[in-house]
Amino acid sequence: MSEQDDSEKTEEPTHRKLEEAQKKGDVVNSQEVSTWFVMLGAAIAIALMGTSTVSSLSDTLEIFLAQPEAIPMDPDHLRKIWLDIGGAAFGVLLPPLAILILAALLGNIIQHAPVFTAERMKPKLSKISPKEGLKRLFGAKSLMNLAKGIVKLSVVGVVATLIIWPERDRLVLMMTWEIAQLLPLVRELALKMFAGVIAVMTVVAALDYLFERLQWMKKQRMTVQEVKDEYKQMEGDPTVKAKLRQIRVERGRKRMMAAVPTSTVIITNPTHYAVALKYEQGMGAPVCVAKGVDAVAFRIREMGIEHDVPIVENPPLARALHATVEIDQEINPEHYKAVAEVIGYVMRLKAKMTGGRGRK
Numbered sequence: 001m002s003e004q005d006d007s008e009k010t011e012e013p014t015h016r017k018l019e020e021a022q023k024k025g026d027v028v029n030s031q032e033v034s035t036w037f038v039m040l041g042a043a044i045a046i047a048l049m050g051t052s053t054v055s056s057l058s059d060t061l062e063i064f065l066a067q068p069e070a071i072p073m074d075p076d077h078l079r080k081i082w083l084d085i086g087g088a089a090f091g092v093l094l095p096p097l098a099i100l101i102l103a104a105l106l107g108n109i110i111q112h113a114p115v116f117t118a119e120r121m122k123p124k125l126s127k128i129s130p131k132e133g134l135k136r137l138f139g140a141k142s143l144m145n146l147a148k149g150i151v152k153l154s155v156v157g158v159v160a161t162l163i164i165w166p167e168r169d170r171l172v173l174m175m176t177w178e179i180a181q182l183l184p185l186v187r188e189l190a191l192k193m194f195a196g197v198i199a200v201m202t203v204v205a206a207l208d209y210l211f212e213r214l215q216w217m218k219k220q221r222m223t224v225q226e227v228k229d230e231y232k233q234m235e236g237d238p239t240v241k242a243k244l245r246q247i248r249v250e251r252g253r254k255r256m257m258a259a260v261p262t263s264t265v266i267i268t269n270p271t272h273y274a275v276a277l278k279y280e281q282g283m284g285a286p287v288c289v290a291k292g293v294d295a296v297a298f299r300i301r302e303m304g305i306e307h308d309v310p311i312v313e314n315p316p317l318a319r320a321l322h323a324t325v326e327i328d329q330e331i332n333p334e335h336y337k338a339v340a341e342v343i344g345y346v347m348r349l350k351a352k353m354t355g356g357r358g359r360k
């Protein structure tokens with residue numbers, strides 16, 4: 001039944017569907033991206049552990065490694081030694097731990113916004129279903145995880161070999177070194193290994209995130225019926241209604257502005273109102289192609305100037321037309337005479353200007 005449902009999910013998820021999934025804690029989460037950030041944090045922490053830090057740590061541990069027989073065994077001395085070691089270790093390890101915690105948080109935050117939900121804690125029958133368990137065990141995700149594990153082990157092995165093998169002679173001599181000499185070498189080798197592993201894991205993490213993203217989007221797909229049902233629900237939402245109304249108004253305004261260059265005349269207030277009328281031979285009456293107040297009126301006048309549309313100031317007529325005529329409608333009969341005079345004036349002016357240019 002679930003396979004049939006999956007085959008019917010042919011539609012891309014809507015924005016609302018994705019938001020609901022995220023609220024339930026169902027988000028894109030690549031473990032490899034998180035691991036990459038933790039590894040980067042570890043490398044930074046090791047790099048920031050300078051010579052003085054390493055020396056301080058080596059001095060603290062020297063009594064245990066170099067002269068363990070010299071350690072006093074009475075309780076007072078042991079307590080003091082452990083307190084000294086604990087304080088030194090805390091001071092040395094606190095910054096690296098803080099960096100690792102920050103890196104782990106960034107590894108998740110960069111993939112998705114923080115999600116706080118108890119949805120995943122709810123009991124689900126699918127979690128104890130043998131069929132679902134087999135699907136998880138032998139599914140594409142499990143195979144991908146197996147492949148990633150093999151790749152990671154191979155990468156770490158190859159990088160470790162390439163870095164440690166040239167140092168084999170020094171590693172043999174390390175058994176005879178003092179701790180002050182040993183720790184800097186360990187730090188150097190660790191940084192080299194982290195650099196090599198991080199370089200390769202960058203590719204692995206990027207591919208894994210892409211895979212997880214595609215799988216997540218596939219999981220969120222919807223059936224045609226689900227899309228229809230969601231659209232019906234959204235139609236009843238006041239917020240959505242307001243948004244759709246705003247979109248319709250904006251689209252209507254764009255169409256209106258696009259018609260301004262085709263108008264015959266623009267009648268203005270002169271600043272607060274503007275009505276663009278179109279009249280051609282054969283039309284029953286002039287038609288309003290655009291109208292507006294304040295900012296919209298200003299834009300209508302601007303477009304009229306840009307496209308050489310005559311602009312006539314007639315405040316009473318502009319206000320009357322704006323109040324009585326709608327877009328793409330003919331003007332009312334009571335305004336025929338006043339508008340005819342304006343259009344006649346514009347026509348005569350155009351004819352005069354055309355005639356003047358012809359004589360020149």
